[in-house]
């Protein structure tokens with residue numbers, strides 16, 4: 001590519017878990033990541049989104065930003081919909097106009113989670129709360145925008161930075177002898193680094209191959225556990241590293257009331273992403289180990 005300018009990939013949510021990991025990915029030579037944070041672009045401003053995409057040649061957009069405060073969204077409905085639905089709509093329109101692909105990230109919370117098994121990409125959606133509903137709005141906006149797109153639903157995103165369940169558990173363990181954690185909500189954690197790598201692969205295909213698979217895909221790490229199981233393994237692996245740990249008391253969701261209801265079964269099937277892109281996730285325990293290496297330090 002010598003003599004030509006690099007292909008710019010616009011990434012939103014630069015300060016978030018996914019945005020941070022997208023910037024750490026090993027993008028091939030000839031690509032430049034233009035990572036946009038909240039201060040640079042407020043996603044509630046659709047006009048600013050259009051102007052940003054039109055302001056320079058861009059090869060693709062990865063919309064990694066979102067209003068992710070699930071409980072707060074219940075009482076901040078308009079902001080949640082502005083960020084999670086209207087901003088993707090604005091990106092869809094801008095990308096269609098520019099003729100570039102859009103990669104949109106969505107969530108397991110679009111499902112009601114009311115039956116067993118892993119959710120397939122075409123299974124019926126029925127969000128239980130404002131966050132899930134607004135993210136579904138974003139999916140529909142992107143799907144109908146005319147932009148070539150991939151919508152990647154993920155779940156339980158964790159990493160060494162930002163806000164997430166691992167960091168919350170380690171923080172609470174510092175001061176608690178026991179920790180009550182819900183044992184009737186099932187899913188699989190997703191390393192933000194693994195997700196970023198998958199989104200990079202999909203984005204590169206969409207940029208380089210007009211016929212690359214488009215549509216809706218699911219990605220999480222492999223496995224099926226409850227939040228209580230997850231907490232237990234976090235503390236087991238943390239203790240091995242000399243980090244904080246405490247005893248987990250499994251409880252029903254009814255003993256942990258929250259403004260937003262969560263799906264009982266959040267498991268995402270990987271069939272679609274495997275068929276289209278040959279992607280198969282590694283086990284969640286291995287991904288957790290890498291994150292704790294970064295947070296606490298490696299085991300001796």
Ligand SMILES: NC(=O)C1=CN([C@@H]2O[C@H](COP(=O)(O)OP(=O)(O)OC[C@H]3O[C@@H](n4cnc5c(N)ncnc54)[C@H](OP(=O)(O)O)[C@@H]3O)[C@@H](O)[C@H]2O)C=CC1
Pocket residue numbers: 013014015016017018019037038039041042043044063064065066067068083105106107108135153154155156157158162163
């Ligand atoms: N976290 C999870 O467990 C899951 C996440 N997802 C999806 O994955 C994607 C990445 O999530 P993750 O990285 O964990 O999320 P984070 O909450 O870590 O990051 C989200 C980012 O979006 C930014 N943002 C929020 N509102 C605005 C706004 N009005 N204008 C500009 N930027 C804004 C935030 O900035 P600031 O902090 O400054 O507001 C933050 O940097 C999202 O689409 C999310 O819906 C899906 C399933 C699970």
Ligand SMILES: Cc1cn([C@H]2C[C@H](O)[C@@H](COP(=O)(O)OP(=O)(O)O[C@H]3O[C@@H](C)C(=O)[C@@H](O)[C@H]3O)O2)c(=O)[nH]c1=O
Pocket residue numbers: 068069070107108109154155156157164165168172179180181182185227256262
């Ligand atoms: C802190 C804590 C949480 N919990 C429960 C609440 C909840 O059901 C579960 C996980 O807590 P969180 O606050 O991480 O849950 P939540 O913020 O709902 O996580 C979700 O975030 C959004 C953005 C998504 O898209 C989802 O995939 C999912 O990751 O654990 C306990 O039972 N005990 C505790 O001490």
Ligand SMILES: [Mg+2]
Pocket residue numbers: 068069070
């Ligand atoms: Mg949360």
